[in-house]
Amino acid sequence: MNISENSRIWIYQSDRPFTPEEEQAVSDKLRTFTDQWKAHGAELLTEAAILYNRFIILAVNEEQAQASGCSIDSSTKLIKSLEQEYGVDLFNRFNMAYRDGNEIISCSRADFEKLIEEKRITSDTIVFNNMVKTVGELKTKWEIPFKDSWHVQVFSLSVSV
Numbered sequence: 001m002n003i004s005e006n007s008r009i010w011i012y013q014s015d016r017p018f019t020p021e022e023e024q025a026v027s028d029k030l031r032t033f034t035d036q037w038k039a040h041g042a043e044l045l046t047e048a049a050i051l052y053n054r055f056i057i058l059a060v061n062e063e064q065a066q067a068s069g070c071s072i073d074s075s076t077k078l079i080k081s082l083e084q085e086y087g088v089d090l091f092n093r094f095n096m097a098y099r100d101g102n103e104i105i106s107c108s109r110a111d112f113e114k115l116i117e118e119k120r121i122t123s124d125t126i127v128f129n130n131m132v133k134t135v136g137e138l139k140t141k142w143e144i145p146f147k148d149s150w151h152v153q154v155f156s157l158s159v160s161v
Helices: 020-036 069-086 109-117 135-141
Strands: 008-013 045-051 055-061 096-100 103-107 126-128 143-145
Touching: 008 135, 020 045, 020 055, 020 069, 055 069, 096 109, 103 109
Parallel strands: none
Antiparallel strands: 008 055, 045 055, 096 103, 096 126, 126 143
């Protein structure tokens, strides 16, 4: 992303990859939205991206103007409309994503736990920390080993790292 590293972000993870056609259409909708995204009438310096065909990232440089409750609500409304239009789940925070080689896999919490028990997910498996708050954190703390993520606290009873 080409916006300030201090910019606030929101990450919405799809439960499946977008097709190339869907990704283009969603990107167009995101661009249209960010071009007019405002907070209490003030223009927001924004950027949107789709990463790895499944992660929608919205960013606001709050050094220029802060996102307000209403502006955040408008982004949520957009994301909900994308869910409906493309038949994806973008709000399930327990839709887990991890790397298996070069492939990114999404699965439910229950399936993730099963993969841990089967030792198919290890302490070194790269997971996606969608709780990062800034563009800077996105670059350094988003794709991290399981052992360094919040996941290890949630799933620690069923895995030894």
